[in-house]
Amino acid sequence: MTDFTLNAQARTDLGKGASRRLRRLAAQVPAVVYGGGKEAISITIQAKEMAKLFENEAAYSHVIELSVDGAKQNVIVKAMQRHPAKQFIMHADFIRVVAGQKLTAIVPVHFINEEAPVKKGGEISHVTSEVEVSCLPKDLPEFIEVDLANAEIGTIIHLSDLKAPKGVEFVALAHGDDKAVANVHAPRVAPEAEEGAAE
Secondary structure: OOOOEEEEEEOOOOOHHHHHHHHHHOOEEEEEEEEOOEEEEEEEEEHHHHHHHOOOHHHHHOOEEEEEOOEEEEEEEEEEEEOOOOOOEEEEEEEEOOOOOOEEEEEEEEEEOOHHHHHOOOEEEEOOOEEEEEEOHHHOOOOEEEEOOOOOOOOEEEHHHOOOOOOOEEHHHHOOOOOEEEEEEOOOOOOOHHHHHHO
16 A cells, blocks of 8 residues: 655745745745645655656555654645656645545546447547546546446446446536547558558
8 A cells, every 4th residue: 555645845935936045946836735624734755756756647646644844734736837848846735635525636546448339440538637526535537437448439437437436526517517538430541551661
């Protein structure tokens, strides 16, 4: 079982210049923790520790135990800003998790049995790689599975076709938006392999 923990320090030196100095000189990531009926606090986390935790995709949709100067609280990632070219984490927003109180989180989508429609000559387009869910902290799934085993050419898979885990609802569906998640279509380009072989 992965250990979803992070150590942080409260930060008093605020502003863009201070954030840049932190990243450059101290290899620290500035972040903010808010929600849960408490005041927002600014914190810093070691860049190395952040990078290591978020190598694991599950960390993005998992309750994380965040220790700020030794005081522990449960949080989830609400937003994360990465460097456009180098992809390192530049800033993070965490929201406090309160047991018994529903939360919304972005959860990755995992596509399984993709070879089935491909064998029938179809091509798969992933329309989205994540979905927003609402649930109690204890029910937060690490990912949502999209099974393509029975998908035929011409099929569009919508949110309403997915099986939400117990206690989890899709936020878009609750607002009447049945988004497309994937579609299976016929190949767009005619095969040119035979011509190549003939030449």
